[in-house]
Amino acid sequence: MVIKSEICEGGPELSRIILGGWRWNDRSFPLSAQHELVNKALELGITTFDHADIYGNYHCQFKFGELLKTESGLREKIQIITKCGIKPVSGKFPERKIPFYDTSSAHIIKSVEDSLVALKTDYVDVLLIHRPDPLLNPDEVAEAFTQLKAQGKVNYFGVSNFTNEQFSLLQSRLELPLVTNQIELSLSHNSPLFDGTLDYLLEHKVYPMAWSPFGGGKIFKNKELMDRLNVFCKKYNISIATLLIAWLIHLPSRVFPVVGTLRPERLGHIAAGLEVEFERQDWYHILKDVRGYNVP
Numbered sequence: 336m337v338i339k340s341e342i343c344e345g346g347p348e349l350s351r352i353i354l355g356g357w358r359w360n361d362r363s364f365p366l367s368a369q370h371e372l373v374n375k376a377l378e379l380g381i382t383t384f385d386h387a388d389i390y391g392n393y394h395c396q397f398k399f400g401e402l403l404k405t406e407s408g409l410r411e412k413i414q415i416i417t418k419c420g421i422k423p424v425s426g427k428f429p430e431r432k433i434p435f436y437d438t439s440s441a442h443i444i445k446s447v448e449d450s451l452v453a454l455k456t457d458y459v460d461v462l463l464i465h466r467p468d469p470l471l472n473p474d475e476v477a478e479a480f481t482q483l484k485a486q487g488k489v490n491y492f493g494v495s496n497f498t499n500e501q502f503s504l505l506q507s508r509l510e511l512p513l514v515t516n517q518i519e520l521s522l523s524h525n526s527p528l529f530d531g532t533l534d535y536l537l538e539h540k541v542y543p544m545a546w547s548p549f550g551g552g553k554i555f556k557n558k559e560l561m562d563r564l565n566v567f568c569k570k571y572n573i574s575i576a577t578l579l580i581a582w583l584i585h586l587p588s589r590v591f592p593v594v595g596t597l598r599p600e601r602l603g604h605i606a607a608g609l610e611v612e613f614e615r616q617d618w619y620h621i622l623k624d625v626r627g628y629n630v631p
């Protein structure tokens with residue numbers, strides 16, 4: 336069973352596995368399949384759902400909103416994360432000629448208001464600034480966050496893909512705590528273990544969300560790596576998806592993986608990753624298997 340836990344000291348309680356909505360528009364994924372996926376998630380204790388204004392060319396949040404509308408009582412059982420700050424090229428916005436970032440107070444507020452309409456809810460649990468923006472004015476972001484919090488539209492705030500310095504700068508201007516940094520983190524994208532990102536967050540007792548914990552599915556296509564990892568799957572009697580989640584969960588940083596599968600049958604394997612106890616040497620062996628060399 337997936338437990339809920341605080342994403343930072345005094346922060347919101349979120350499920351240790353988070354289900355992402357990025358791929359909800361990728362292929363045929365009708366309302367019945369959405370119900371099946373979300374119901375399986377809830378059965379396992381996965382109650383937190385990750386969105387962004389832009390997913391599926393602004394369509395994925397609407398899909399989730401339709402689901403919320405048809406299932407009464409669902410909103411109260413779940414936590415919703417959404418993001419803002421990216422302005423991609425989109426037929427919906429013909430004035431945009433290139434992708435760019437916008438963390439102005441006006442855009443943050445408008446984006447949240449649009450997300451609430453799309454998601455058919457009155458509030459989101461956590462709002463993240465999607466990407467660091469060189470034009471980000473921390474005082475303006477603070478102004479937007481304060482207003483959204485006061486209006487009850489957003490309960491908590493965080494960031495995504497920020498460096499430690501960017502996180503620290505924004506936090507220095509906020510009354511409210513940044514509750515997370517959602518970063519790319521997986522066995523195959525392991526640089527945050529070594530570049531100080533995880534150390535900084537742990538020092539501040541802020542826990543990361545790990546997006547694409549299976550490398551967006553690409554890791555499963557690396558046949559040689561799969562063969563090497565299979566040794567440990569056999570030893571612990573677990574599937575490869577379980578092993579990859581367990582390897583992240585073993586970190587002291589209290590990682591919250593954000594998974595993107597659309598298949599309910601995979602969720603049990605993912606949740607099982609919370610239960611595995613690796614021997615320390617095996618954790619390092621798995622790291623060696625992906626990096627190709629031992630620690631010094």
Ligand SMILES: NC(=O)c1ccc[n+]([C@@H]2O[C@H](COP(=O)([O-])OP(=O)(O)OC[C@H]3O[C@@H](n4cnc5c(N)ncnc54)[C@H](OP(=O)(O)O)[C@@H]3O)[C@@H](O)[C@H]2O)c1
Pocket residue numbers: 354355356357358385386465495496517518545546547548549550551552553555576593594595596597598601
């Ligand atoms: N903050 C950011 O900048 C950012 C960036 C990217 C993503 N995200 C968030 O992270 C979420 C997850 O990203 P992601 O979809 O790339 O993550 P992922 O969980 O690493 O990859 C999911 C993909 O792997 C495939 N897959 C193949 N075999 C699988 C297996 N055995 N178990 C699980 N999945 C398997 C899935 O296909 P099936 O559907 O067939 O299982 C799916 O296409 C997104 O939905 C979004 O919420 C955030």
